[in-house]
Amino acid sequence: MIEFHPVPKPQHKRRVSKRVDRGKFSAKTIKEIFERDHYQCVRCGSHYLEKVPHHVIYRSQLGEGTKRNGVSICISCHQEAHTKKEIRKWFEDWIEKNLDENGDRINEKLD
Numbered sequence: 001m002i003e004f005h006p007v008p009k010p011q012h013k014r015r016v017s018k019r020v021d022r023g024k025f026s027a028k029t030i031k032e033i034f035e036r037d038h039y040q041c042v043r044c045g046s047h048y049l050e051k052v053p054h055h056v057i058y059r060s061q062l063g064e065g066t067k068r069n070g071v072s073i074c075i076s077c078h079q080e081a082h083t084k085k086e087i088r089k090w091f092e093d094w095i096e097k098n099l100d101e102n103g104d105r106i107n108e109k110l111d
Contacts, residue, residue: 023059025052029067036105037072042094043087046074054078056091067103068095 025033033053040047053070057063071091073081080087100106 023055023063023065025065025070029065029070032067032103033070034072036067036103040072041074041077042071042098043077043090044074046077048074050075050078054081054091056088056095068099068101070103071095 030053034049039049041049049072054073055063055065056069056071059065063069071094077087081091082088098105098107
């Protein structure tokens with residue numbers, strides 16, 4: 001009779017994150033984005049936000065999960081951003097005009 005003695009899988013950290021996890025926002029980054037945007041949609045001002053910020057440069061286009069690449073967005077603006085090119089361009093322009101290289105608002109630093 002053959003005996004089976006399984007060995008537990010080692011619990012080490014990954015050197016490189018899984019492909020599915022690359023580009024996702026961390027919990028810390030999500031909180032920083034919502035705080036920066038005062039918990040309202042940057043386009044229309046609504047407080048009915050998606051749970052996860054919008055990637056301005058999509059993950060499929062190698063957009064990163066950084067504070068600069070994310071914006072607080074409501075459900076209706078998010079749907080429009082994924083269906084209308086002019087809305088997507090609006091978010092790209094908004095980031096260029098309002099955020100520095102770290103993803104903080106430029107106009108709030110002047111206050």
